[in-house]
Amino acid sequence: xxxxxxxxxxxxxxxxxxxxxxxxxxxxxxxxxxxxxxxxxxxxxxxxxxxxxxxxxxxxxxxxxxxxxxxxxxxxxxxxxxxxxxxxxxxxxxxxxxxxxxxxxxxxxxxxxxxxxxxxxxxxxxxxxxxxxxxxxxxxxxxxxxxxxxxxxxxxxxxxxxxxxxxxxxxxxxxxxxxxxxxxxxxxxxxxxxxxxxxxxxxxxxxxxxxxxxxxxxxxxxxxxxxxxxxxxxxxxxxxxxxxxxxxxxxxxxxxxxxxxxxxxxxxxxxxxxxxxxxxxxxxxxxxxxxxxxxxxxxxxxxxxxxxxxxxxxxxxxxxxxxxxx
Ligand code: AKB
Numbered sequence: 001x002x003x004x005x006x007x008x009x010x011x012x013x014x015x016x017x018x019x020x021x022x023x024x025x026x027x028x029x030x031x032x033x034x035x036x037x038x039x040x041x042x043x044x045x046x047x048x049x050x051x052x053x054x055x056x057x058x059x060x061x062x063x064x065x066x067x068x069x070x071x072x073x074x075x076x077x078x079x080x081x082x083x084x085x086x087x088x089x090x091x092x093x094x095x096x097x098x099x100x101x102x103x104x105x106x107x108x109x110x111x112x113x114x115x116x117x118x119x120x121x122x123x124x125x126x127x128x129x130x131x132x133x134x135x136x137x138x139x140x141x142x143x144x145x146x147x148x149x150x151x152x153x154x155x156x157x158x159x160x161x162x163x164x165x166x167x168x169x170x171x172x173x174x175x176x177x178x179x180x181x182x183x184x185x186x187x188x189x190x191x192x193x194x195x196x197x198x199x200x201x202x203x204x205x206x207x208x209x210x211x212x213x214x215x216x217x218x219x220x221x222x223x224x225x226x227x228x229x230x231x232x233x234x235x236x237x238x239x240x241x242x243x244x245x246x247x248x249x250x251x252x253x254x255x256x257x258x259x260x261x262x263x264x265x266x267x268x269x270x271x272x273x274x275x276x277x278x279x280x281x282x283x284x285x286x287x288x289x290x291x292x293x294x295x296x297x298x299x300x301x302x303x304x305x306x307x308x309x310x311x312x313x314x315x316x317x318x319x320x321x322x323x324x325x326x
Contacts, residue, residue, distance in 0.1 A: 016041050018082070020225065108169060121160060182316035211255055216253060248300065
């Protein structure tokens with residue numbers, strides 16, 4: 001499947017200080033130690049992202065800045081991970097639209113001009129809305145998002161498909177579910193409770209959840225999300241038949257289900273529920289996703305179930321806490 005993948009192309013990761021970008025940067029550097037990989041963000045990143053390789057501080061919504069970085073490092077592949085997520089986007093709708101759309105259009109323009117060859121851009125389950133079938137949501141279905149973030153992701157998907165059809169741009173995209181990781185904290189998302197719960201479980205043994213106990217949402221362990229991202233970028237272009245964005249599934253669970261999986265390891269852990277405005281967002285999203293097309297087109301398979309995710313999260317966070325206390 002990876003026979004046609006050109007390993008010599010220079011990579012730029014935009015949003016490398018964020019939850020996905022930081023782990024993606026580290027994984028790509030580990031996989032390609034001899035390949036020029038440039039991490040970038042509008043703010044400084046953690047030492048592990050910024051120091052071992054090249055790091056550029058710039059604003060991707062400014063085309064001249066993006067052009068300069070791409071030219072300086074002769075970039076051919078861009079992973080555009082900078083975005084404002086659902087909860088923050090509800091607070092700052094105009095800013096969210098500006099960041100989420102302008103960054104994408106800037107990168108797509110460089111691909112249209114053939115300055116860069118391949119673009120990865122993340123979409124989200126937020127493209128679905130209240131009118132979408134909630135269980136095993138199909139690839140092609142009603143997409144009437146009810147959030148600013150969802151509207152920007154849906155518009156972005158249509159721009160990706162348009163640039164591919166009209167200008168032959170090689171753009172690849174995944175609709176991420178909620179992502180769970182212990183290395184970098186998430187920020188501004190509705191699914192963030194599934195990370196916060198672990199931090200609280202370890203520190204205090206209790207957690208007040210901002211969603212109701214039975215709010216089931218599609219989720220994924222970060223290891224799988226990074227694997228999917230690299231896999232879709234490394235597959236031959238002819239395998240990527242959907243140029244808007246692929247449905248991608250890992251696990252689905254409710255706060256009550258993750259709490260009981262956590263209690264298997266921390267038996268005294270207590271959860272209470274105090275739903276807030278984030279519940280309104282979660283209520284519009286699917287409970288589970290049908291990702292058969294990604295599985296068929298480029299061989300996607302998730303590896304982490306709920307139990308394995310919980311185990312890894314606890315082990316990872318405990319090791320971090322141990323290092324910090326030294
Ligand atoms: C969010 O909750 O906003 C994100 C997402 C599902 O895209 N994690």
